[in-house]
Each structure stands twice: as C-alpha cells, then as structure tokens.
Amino acid sequence: DGGITQSPKYLFRKEGQNVTLSCEQNLNHDAMYWYRQDPGQGLRLIYYSQIVNDFQKGDIAEGYSVSREKKESFPLTVTSAQKNPTAFYLCASTRSTGLMNTEAFFGQGTRLTVV
Amino acid sequence: KQEVTQIPAALSVPEGENLVLNCSFTDSAIYNLQWFRQDPGKGLTSLLLIQSSQREQTSGRLNASLDKSSGRSTLYIAASQPGDSATYLCAVRLSGGTASKLTFGTGTRLQVTL
Numbered sequence: 074d075g076g077i078t079q080s081p082k083y084l085f086r087k088e089g090q091n092v093t094l095s096c097e098q099n100l101n102h103d104a105m106y107w108y109r110q111d112p113g114q115g116l117r118l119i120y121y122s123q124i125v126n127d128f129q130k131g132d133i134a135e136g137y138s139v140s141r142e143k144k145e146s147f148p149l150t151v152t153s154a155q156k157n158p159t160a161f162y163l164c165a166s167t168r169s170t171g172l173m174n175t176e177a178f179f180g181q182g183t184r185l186t187v188v
Numbered sequence: 189k190q191e192v193t194q195i196p197a198a199l200s201v202p203e204g205e206n207l208v209l210n211c212s213f214t215d216s217a218i219y220n221l222q223w224f225r226q227d228p229g230k231g232l233t234s235l236l237l238i239q240s241s242q243r244e245q246t247s248g249r250l251n252a253s254l255d256k257s258s259g260r261s262t263l264y265i266a267a268s269q270p271g272d273s274a275t276y277l278c279a280v281r282l283s284g285g286t287a288s289k290l291t292f293g294t295g296t297r298l299q300v301t302l
Contacts, residue, residue, distance in 0.1 A: 165232075176222065
C-alpha cells in the first residue's frame with residue numbers, strides 16, 4: 074500500500090536532548106512537509122522540501138532541523154533549542170508544488186512529550 | 189496573511205441528520221482548498237480537494253462547495269452516521285510563490301449520536 078509512515082508513534086524526550094522523528098513515503102511525491110499540531114490551534118508549518126537536497130523554513134522553524142537526502146525520507150530533528158516541544162507532529166507529502174494536482178497526504182503522526 | 193476560520197468549533201447531531209460545516213478564508217487568491225478528517229490521536233485523511241476553478245466536489249455522502257469571491261467553503265454531510273464522528277479540518281493553498289504552503293483552520297469537532 075502506498076502511503077506515508079511516521080515513526081515512532083510516541084516519543085519521550087528529556088530536557089536538553091535532541092530527538093529525531095522519522096517520515097518515509099512511497100508515493101513518489103516530490104514535496105514533503107512537517108507540521109506541528111497543538112490543542113485548539115490549527116496545524117502550523119515547520120519545514121518543507123520541494124526536491125531532494127533542498128528545504129525551506131516554515132512559520133515556526135526555530136528549534137527544529139531537517140534533511141532531505143532521499144526523495145522518500147524527510148526526518149525532523151527537535152533540538153534542545155525548542156523550548157516547548159510537546160506536541161503532535163504530522164508529516165505530509167504532495168506530488169509537486171507546481172501546477173499539477175497538489176492534494177496533500179498525511180502520516181499518522183508522532184506524539185512527542187517532554188519528561 | 190491568510191487566515192482560515194471554521195465555525196462552529198463543535199457540533200453534535202443525531203444520527204441521520206444532514207449537516208453543513210463551514211470554512212472561511214481571508215485571501216481569495218487560493219490555488220485549491222482541501223477538506224480533511226482527523227480521528228483522535230490520528231493523522232489527517234483527505235476527503236475532498238477543490239481546485240480554484242471548481243465550484244464543488246462530491247464523494248459519496250460528502251459534498252464540498254467553494255465560493256472564492258466570498259472566501260467560503262462548505263462541507264455537506266448527508267445522512268450522518270456515528271462513524272462520521274471526528275474533527276473536520278479545511279486547508280487552503282495560496283497561489284503564487286508560496287504555493288507549497290497549506291493554511292489550516294482549527295477544525296470542527298463533530299459528534300453524531302445514536
């Protein structure tokens with residue numbers, strides 16, 4: 074089945090630690106995205122990547138880093154600089170950001186909790 | 189800056205009712221609008237995608253409309269079922285250089301009761 078796989082489903086981070094969230098897609102999509110979801114707020118864009126080896130900051134990139142070494146993979150690192158990392162993180166992909174169909178598909182999310 | 193609003197924030201209806209969820213956006217220069225469903229603790233499932241040139245899209249019991257000029261979209265659910273209980277999110281994609289960005293509303297939490 075084609076889709077987006079996020080792992081782990083639950084992640085606990087100690088103060089001062091960096092943690093990495095995995096996102097893999099087998100849809101052959103060019104563009105991938107990371108969103109953060111907090112209770113009572115809409116999804117907010119952290120980073121996005123339109124092609125391999127290229128990525129751009131979203132609206133709330135501070136304290137996060139990403140890489141895009143392969144088309145299928147877009148891992149997100151939550152660094153110790155992110156002061157309030159507890160949230161639900163969602164990865165998405167689209168076929169392209171151009172004039173073709175840009176329907177977005179999402180993974181099942183990773184819930185990150187600071188302990 | 190594009191802002192997306194969904195009203196009501198929560199809605200409870202008895203099984204079998206038809207219902208309408210609303211989504212409004214401030215910048216009408218959108219490329220498309222997408223409706224999603226989210227179950228508790230889960231990711232988003234795409235329901236319908238409407239391109240800016242379209243007025244509506246239908247899938248089964250769902251019908252989404254788009255009025256760009258007034259900055260509004262509605263999601264109509266016919267003959268609601270308890271399995272429809274979830275949070276429904278709308279998102280708009282701006283046209284132009286930031287075409288890659290989706291802006292989300294905060295969602296409408298729907299409960300369909302027996």
